[in-house]
Amino acid sequence: MTxxxxxxxxxxxxxxALAPAAHAETPADTLVVAHTIDDIISLDPAQSFEFxxxxxxxxxxxxxxxxxxxxxxxxxxxxxxxxxxxAEDGLSITFTLRDDVTFHSGNPLRAEDAAWSLQxxxxxxxxxxxxLTQFGFTPDNVEExxxxxxxxxxLRLDQPYAQSFVLNCLTANxxxxxxxxxxMANEQDGDLGNAWLSTNEAGSGAYVLAxxxxxxxxxxxxxxxxxxxxxxxxxVIVRNVAESSAQRLLLEQGDIDxxxxxxxxxxxxxxxxxxxxxxxxxxxxxxxMGLNQKDELLSNPAVIEAMKHLVDxxxxxxxxxxxxxxTHQSFLPLGYLGVLEETPWTYDVEKARQILADAGIEGGTIxxxxxxLREYIDVAQTLQAxxxxxxxxxxxxxxxxxxxxxxxxxxxxxxxLGEWGPxxxxxxxxxxxxxxxxxxxxxxxxxxxxxWRNAYEVPAEMNEATVAATLEQDTEARAEMYRxxxxxxQAEAPIVPLFQRIEQVGLRENVQNWxxxxxxxxxxxxxxxxxx
Amino acid sequence: MTDDSAGGRPPGAAPSxxxxxxxxxxxxxxxxxxxxxxxxxxxxxVTFIIGRVMPIDPVLKVVGDRATQAxxxxxxxxxxxxxxLIVQFLGYVGDVLRGDFGRSISxxxxxxxxxxxxxxxxxxxxxxxxxxxxxxxxxxxxxxAARKGGVIDQIARVVALVGYSMPIFWLGLMGLLVFYGxxxxxxxxxxxxxxxxxxxxxxxxxxxxxxxxxxxWPAFRDAFSHIILPASLLGYYSLAYISRMTRSFMLEQLxxxxxxxxxxxxxxxxxxxxxxxxxxxxxxxVTVIALSFGSLLEGSVLTEIIFSWPxxxxxxxxxxxxxxxxxxxxxxxxxxxxxxVLNLLSDILxxxxxxxxx
Numbered sequence: 001m002t003x004x005x006x007x008x009x010x011x012x013x014x015x016x017a018l019a020p021a022a023h024a025e026t027p028a029d030t031l032v033v034a035h036t037i038d039d040i041i042s043l044d045p046a047q048s049f050e051f052x053x054x055x056x057x058x059x060x061x062x063x064x065x066x067x068x069x070x071x072x073x074x075x076x077x078x079x080x081x082x083x084x085x086x087a088e089d090g091l092s093i094t095f096t097l098r099d100d101v102t103f104h105s106g107n108p109l110r111a112e113d114a115a116w117s118l119q120x121x122x123x124x125x126x127x128x129x130x131x132l133t134q135f136g137f138t139p140d141n142v143e144e145x146x147x148x149x150x151x152x153x154x155l156r157l158d159q160p161y162a163q164s165f166v167l168n169c170l171t172a173n174x175x176x177x178x179x180x181x182x183x184m185a186n187e188q189d190g191d192l193g194n195a196w197l198s199t200n201e202a203g204s205g206a207y208v209l210a211x212x213x214x215x216x217x218x219x220x221x222x223x224x225x226x227x228x229x230x231x232x233x234x235x236v237i238v239r240n241v242a243e244s245s246a247q248r249l250l251l252e253q254g255d256i257d258x259x260x261x262x263x264x265x266x267x268x269x270x271x272x273x274x275x276x277x278x279x280x281x282x283x284x285x286x287x288x289m290g291l292n293q294k295d296e297l298l299s300n301p302a303v304i305e306a307m308k309h310l311v312d313x314x315x316x317x318x319x320x321x322x323x324x325x326x327t328h329q330s331f332l333p334l335g336y337l338g339v340l341e342e343t344p345w346t347y348d349v350e351k352a353r354q355i356l357a358d359a360g361i362e363g364g365t366i367x368x369x370x371x372x373l374r375e376y377i378d379v380a381q382t383l384q385a386x387x388x389x390x391x392x393x394x395x396x397x398x399x400x401x402x403x404x405x406x407x408x409x410x411x412x413x414x415x416x417l418g419e420w421g422p423x424x425x426x427x428x429x430x431x432x433x434x435x436x437x438x439x440x441x442x443x444x445x446x447x448x449x450x451x452w453r454n455a456y457e458v459p460a461e462m463n464e465a466t467v468a469a470t471l472e473q474d475t476e477a478r479a480e481m482y483r484x485x486x487x488x489x490q491a492e493a494p495i496v497p498l499f500q501r502i503e504q505v506g507l508r509e510n511v512q513n514w515x516x517x518x519x520x521x522x523x524x525x526x527x528x529x530x531x532x
Numbered sequence: 533m534t535d536d537s538a539g540g541r542p543p544g545a546a547p548s549x550x551x552x553x554x555x556x557x558x559x560x561x562x563x564x565x566x567x568x569x570x571x572x573x574x575x576x577x578v579t580f581i582i583g584r585v586m587p588i589d590p591v592l593k594v595v596g597d598r599a600t601q602a603x604x605x606x607x608x609x610x611x612x613x614x615x616x617l618i619v620q621f622l623g624y625v626g627d628v629l630r631g632d633f634g635r636s637i638s639x640x641x642x643x644x645x646x647x648x649x650x651x652x653x654x655x656x657x658x659x660x661x662x663x664x665x666x667x668x669x670x671x672x673x674x675x676x677a678a679r680k681g682g683v684i685d686q687i688a689r690v691v692a693l694v695g696y697s698m699p700i701f702w703l704g705l706m707g708l709l710v711f712y713g714x715x716x717x718x719x720x721x722x723x724x725x726x727x728x729x730x731x732x733x734x735x736x737x738x739x740x741x742x743x744x745x746x747x748x749w750p751a752f753r754d755a756f757s758h759i760i761l762p763a764s765l766l767g768y769y770s771l772a773y774i775s776r777m778t779r780s781f782m783l784e785q786l787x788x789x790x791x792x793x794x795x796x797x798x799x800x801x802x803x804x805x806x807x808x809x810x811x812x813x814x815x816x817x818v819t820v821i822a823l824s825f826g827s828l829l830e831g832s833v834l835t836e837i838i839f840s841w842p843x844x845x846x847x848x849x850x851x852x853x854x855x856x857x858x859x860x861x862x863x864x865x866x867x868x869x870x871x872x873v874l875n876l877l878s879d880i881l882x883x884x885x886x887x888x889x890x
């Protein structure tokens with residue numbers, strides 16, 4: 001009996017299995033993206049600070065100013081705000097808002113919603129709140145500092161900040177405008193709708209959040225009433241595919257349109273496949289080496305100088321980091337105002353050895369902790385080899401990202417190798433963490449500052465220059481100030497920017513106008529089209 | 533656990549009056565339940581402690597790298613981590629008893645809701661995998677034992693050896709490359725093709741079952757084409773185990789005297805093998821199958837990753853790596869309960885299969 005049933009079941013199973021599965025292309029009006037999206041914790045714009053969460057919010061919400069995905073180099077552009085005016089004393093900015101925008105709920109978008117959204121983010125004080133509170137907003141004063149009247153919104157600032165600084169910050173995810181009425185209808189225990197917005201959406205963007213299944217998939221559908229016109233892709237499906245080779249196979253088969261996390265090997269092997277193209281897009285992340293100044297050996301200026309010559313920049317970017325990183329030796333990424341493209345350091349073991357010998361340093365041992373990511377470990381190991389040639393011993397302990405981060409924030413990582421991604425699209429985002437550390441004592445506990453984590457006592461003039469650059473109204477002069485800070489930084493800082501991240505996106509040939517967000521923002525889907 | 537639950541049916545117990553029997557049954561059921569409760573509590577305690585001594589900071593996962601100390605402290609308190617460990621644990625157990633598994637910090641959703649989503653995916657995969665393992669592994673093991681040293685036995689040996697030694701990661705990727713990439717026989721990673729996504733009403737969470745209930749055969753076919761490869765892969769590994777165990781159980785039986793007697797009586801070889809020997813290995817085999825099924829429920833992490841299968845194994849692993857202890861504890865409870873249920877089921881099956889226990 002048992003055997004009869006099982007053989008029949010077997011037959012059925014094999015018949016079904018052997019029948020070729022239909023490999024239809026993705027529907028013409030649907031964009032299917034494979035991406036690692038297991039980092040989403042919350043979709044509330046006041047809280048979301050992860051790459052994938054921001055990727056969603058950038059499409060479901062609008063901001064007062066935004067980037068044009070077809071011309072991102074032009075910088076921030078009018079979006080919900082049609083124009084703005086800075087007061088003569090520079091202490092306030094007044095925005096005029098569009099009056100033809102509706103939220104996905106059907107409610108009209110008013111200046112009141114925009115003001116409330118910013119106030120809400122300040123009051124909730126989640127991690128990204130500093131992007132707004134750095135202008136002097138506090139939960140107590142924010143209702144006086146951010147006000148609205150009719151269709152205008154006014155920001156009062158505690159200092160006459162550079163206009164470009166304020167507006168760049170307003171392109172950040174946290175400045176998204178949420179639908180006050182919808183959110184407040186879902187408030188629980190005075191949380192300003194935080195719990196509800198973590199898994200729901202109340203925006204006016206080109207896409208509506210149709211479904212989010214954590215670690216599995218995000219589904220967006222086009223908002224037909226979108227004020228900039230309904231997007232061409234009626235559905236966007238982002239699937240969590242963790243494995244690079246799985247992404248590659250899916251793309252080859254045409255089951256997805258876009259693959260966003262392929263390894264260099266997979267990129268290389270797929271670039272020859274017909275019907276697939278690769279797009280290189282510089283992103284904002286900087287891979288850097290932090291030399292902890294608590295370490296006696298590493299705090300020696302000669303060692304700092306020598307270490308800059310012990311990184312095989314060319315060898316690394318032409319081998320295991322090929323295509324994924326380019327050499328970049330200043331802390332502002334390409335694509336940012338004030339970027340410095342000079343690369344003063346070259347790989348030169350002989351020179352490093354000489355520098356060490358001149359300073360009377362005869363060897364030394366450092367034990368450091370590196371996150372167990374292939375690319376970081378590979379960089380650490382090449383560094384280990386070249387340090388050995390120069391007479392320095394590097395011991396590497398591999399740990400999970402969370403463990404390394406813990407130790408790093410406790411100033412306990414001697415040589416940190418990892419990436420830093422900018423928090424918003426203004427140069428101050430990196431300057432204020434790489435080149436600003438007003439109090440280097442342990443008690444200051446400035447865990448958010450990279451300079452503090454590496455115990456780097458930033459010279460007073462550099463601290464001041466970093467602050468001064470946020471107040472410079474002339475944008476070109478401001479850019480030059482940042483270039484000057486970076487030159488000085490290159491000359492002396494123990495934190496050494498090495499490479500900038502390139503995102504290699506695999507696309508089906510017919511996908512047009514893809515934009516991952518460049519260095520300054522997150523992915524935007526509304527301009528994407530699919531040809532024949 | 534097996535020993536405890538087996539305590540209810542001491543082999544060779546003398547027949548007793550009906551009332552005494554009932555009382556003893558009730559006592560044994562009570563004892564079993566108590567031991568189950570203690571087992572689960574112990575499981576929770578161990579997992580809880582492991583979670584707390586692990587050098588991963590769950591608060592950082594919530595507030596992120598950029599948080600100020602004040603924001604960090606606020607989240608630390610909100611998560612209740614400032615309370616003594618024992619208070620935290622008792623609080624957690626109290627919540628669980630009320631059916632509240634807390635909120636996962638890595639998905640932001642209630643753990644119960646997460647598990648209701650990931651468990652059916654895993655259950656479906658593990659069931660099909662075990663089915664494949666049993667349907668092929670058992671006959672293979674029996675034949676290998678009956679024709680010891682023959683061709684089938686050699687094949688079975690190689691199959692099992694490969695199954696034991698081949699990394700599942702590699703085999704999975706090769707399977708995808710060949711059957712999906714080159715031959716196009718099966719669907720790619722994921723549970724469904726894009727066009728079928730969300731088309732079938734969610735009843736059990738198992739797409740094969742749901743699409744069959746809805747009589748949506750194209751969706752069923754699509755789901756089948758996606759599940760068959762990972763299920764075969766898991767099935768292959770359990771096949772390797774099941775066939776080896778079946779073979780050794782059978783060899784033991786076939787050398788027993790009653791088999792010689794049966795043969796001397798002139799019974800056909802088929803009858804000797806299937807009616808006599810096989811019946812006697814049914815009981816240990818049930819245990820083997822149950823254990824193998826149980827391990828597929830929580831141990832198929834790599835398969836889940838390769839095939840983008842949003843299941844329980846990767847849910848627990850991801851939770852563990854990000855210090856998301858509510859997710860880990862919730863998942864552990866589910867796996868623990870599964871093992872308990874499997875034990876009970878095999879216990880019940882014993883009663884059917886073993887005439888002595890009737």
